[in-house]
Structure formats: structure tokens, C-alpha cells
Amino acid sequence: MAVPSAVAGLLRRPARLGDAVYAAIFERIMALEITPGERISVDAVARELGVSQTPIREALTRLEDEGLVQKTPLVGYSATARLSADEITHLYEIRLQLEPFAARKCAALMPEAVIEQLEALILEMAGLKSGGVEAYAQFAQLDMAFHDQIAVSAGNPLVAEALGRLHAHVHLFRLQARAGVPDDANQEHAALVTAIQARDGDRAEAAMREHIERSWQRFA
Structure with missing residues (x-):
């Protein structure tokens, strides 16, 4: 089974672009700069971070595995709604x-x-x-x-x-x-x-x- 992203990113600290992009989006979600339920535009985030869409999609897939992001067919990604x-x-x-x-x-x-x-x-x-x-x-x-x-x-x-x-x-x-x-x-x-x-x-x-x-x- 894959090691959770939080462990891979903080304990091992690999110097990969995908990890840096993951950390940047993670921090925005956890700081509520991306609010629960808000749509996440792959193209917009790629422009903001100055990278291609590939590491953005990779990061969003990891965040989806952690339950922080959800993907809706024909709509795209959004931050997961807050739990009750x-x-x-x-x-x-x-x-x-x-x-x-x-x-x-x-x-x-x-x-x-x-x-x-x-x-x-x-x-x-x-x-x-x-x-x-x-x-x-x-x-x-x-x-x-x-x-x-x-x-x-x-x-x-x-x-x-x-x-x-x-x-x-x-x-x-x-x-x-x-x-x-x-x-x-x-x-x-x-x-x-x-x-x-x-x-x-x-x-x-x-x-x-x-x-x-x-x-x-x-x-x-």
C-alpha cells in the first residue's frame, strides 16, 4: 500500500516538482484559501504556480485519495465539503x-x-x-x-x-x-x-x- 502523502512529503522530503505542487495546494486548502466546496481550476492553479497541468493533476489525485478533494465527471475538481x-x-x-x-x-x-x-x-x-x-x-x-x-x-x-x-x-x-x-x-x-x-x-x-x-x- 502507498505511504500516505503527509508521510511521504514531510518525513522523506523528496525534491520532486509533484511534491512541491501537492504541498502548495494542500496548504491553500488547509489555510482555507481554497474553501470547502470551492471548484479548483487545473488551468488557473497551473498558471498561478507556473507549472504545467500534469503536476497539478497529480497533486489533485493525491489530495483526492486523502479525501481533501473530489472529482466530479464533466465538472472537474473541487475541495471536499466540510464534515458536519x-x-x-x-x-x-x-x-x-x-x-x-x-x-x-x-x-x-x-x-x-x-x-x-x-x-x-x-x-x-x-x-x-x-x-x-x-x-x-x-x-x-x-x-x-x-x-x-x-x-x-x-x-x-x-x-x-x-x-x-x-x-x-x-x-x-x-x-x-x-x-x-x-x-x-x-x-x-x-x-x-x-x-x-x-x-x-x-x-x-x-x-x-x-x-x-x-x-x-x-x-x-
């Missing part, structure tokens, strides 16, 4: 079932090199300014990479696939409610990585469960 409050509740219910399991698996399976990558992501998130839509959009991309890497490292492709489309919608929903980097989240990330590094499956599972529950409370 009920849909967000359903999303968190799924996360509570799958992500603690993934964290437990990571305590047994995750290589030290990947743990170091998670620690680097935590440092990047800690270095962001606390306020504003732009800062939150940056936090959202780092947070997605963090959670996607845990899902991938659990060694269960079905879990990674199920979780791959969830996190972006959480962040988009929160952005439209209130922006600002949640400082508590980084402390929760650190506790989780500490448990994984200690190879303590019980503690890793509990830390992930607490993180998701607190994230849900922050929405409330």
Missing part, C-alpha cells in the same frame, strides 16, 4: 477504535529511526507560533504526518488505509471553528512517543487513547 458535527463524532469514534491499537503495535514494531522522525516532527510543531490560520495549517500538516506514520508503522495496511483519510477532515473542521496551534497536543504527542520508545504497549495504547479523547474535548 455528527460526521466528526463518527470520525472520532473510529479513531478511538483504531489508533490506540496502532500505537500498541508501534511499541513493538517501530524502528528507532522512525521514532527519531516522530521526535523531529514534535520539535517542528513546538516551534510554530501559537495563533492564526497559517500557523494552524502548518501544524495540521505536521500532525497528519505524525499520525499517518504511526498508522503505517503498525504493520497493518488496512488500519493505515482506514485512518489515511481522517485527520485532514478533523483539522479542516477545527480551522473553521477557531484557529490556533493547540499546545496540549504536543505534550500528548511526546508522551506517546516516549511510551513507544520504551516499548511499552500498554502505555502507548493508553497515551494514544488519552490524546484522541482530549482532541475531541478541544473541539467541544
Whole structure:
């Protein structure tokens, strides 16, 4: 199964035009410069970014796989509509079932090199300014990479696939409610990585469960 785009773009940092174009469109969606439901013109974005339509279509296909973009026959691409409050509740219910399991698996399976990558992501998130839509959009991309890497490292492709489309919608929903980097989240990330590094499956599972529950409370 393909590695989620957030992981490929942030943890591996490949110097490809397609990745740069993907990141540019992703940031516009997460910063609400492209609003939920808004049509995305391939030609217009290609002119704005100064590239051909090919990397634009490649990026939009990746974003479609992540659920951030949808393609309508004979119409084209548009940003996915914002989830409702009920849909967000359903999303968190799924996360509570799958992500603690993934964290437990990571305590047994995750290589030290990947743990170091998670620690680097935590440092990047800690270095962001606390306020504003732009800062939150940056936090959202780092947070997605963090959670996607845990899902991938659990060694269960079905879990990674199920979780791959969830996190972006959480962040988009929160952005439209209130922006600002949640400082508590980084402390929760650190506790989780500490448990994984200690190879303590019980503690890793509990830390992930607490993180998701607190994230849900922050929405409330």
C-alpha cells in the first residue's frame, strides 16, 4: 500500500516538482484559501504556480485519495465539503477504535529511526507560533504526518488505509471553528512517543487513547 502523502512529503522530503505542487495546494486548502466546496481550476492553479497541468493533476489525485478533494465527471475538481458535527463524532469514534491499537503495535514494531522522525516532527510543531490560520495549517500538516506514520508503522495496511483519510477532515473542521496551534497536543504527542520508545504497549495504547479523547474535548 502507498505511504500516505503527509508521510511521504514531510518525513522523506523528496525534491520532486509533484511534491512541491501537492504541498502548495494542500496548504491553500488547509489555510482555507481554497474553501470547502470551492471548484479548483487545473488551468488557473497551473498558471498561478507556473507549472504545467500534469503536476497539478497529480497533486489533485493525491489530495483526492486523502479525501481533501473530489472529482466530479464533466465538472472537474473541487475541495471536499466540510464534515458536519455528527460526521466528526463518527470520525472520532473510529479513531478511538483504531489508533490506540496502532500505537500498541508501534511499541513493538517501530524502528528507532522512525521514532527519531516522530521526535523531529514534535520539535517542528513546538516551534510554530501559537495563533492564526497559517500557523494552524502548518501544524495540521505536521500532525497528519505524525499520525499517518504511526498508522503505517503498525504493520497493518488496512488500519493505515482506514485512518489515511481522517485527520485532514478533523483539522479542516477545527480551522473553521477557531484557529490556533493547540499546545496540549504536543505534550500528548511526546508522551506517546516516549511510551513507544520504551516499548511499552500498554502505555502507548493508553497515551494514544488519552490524546484522541482530549482532541475531541478541544473541539467541544
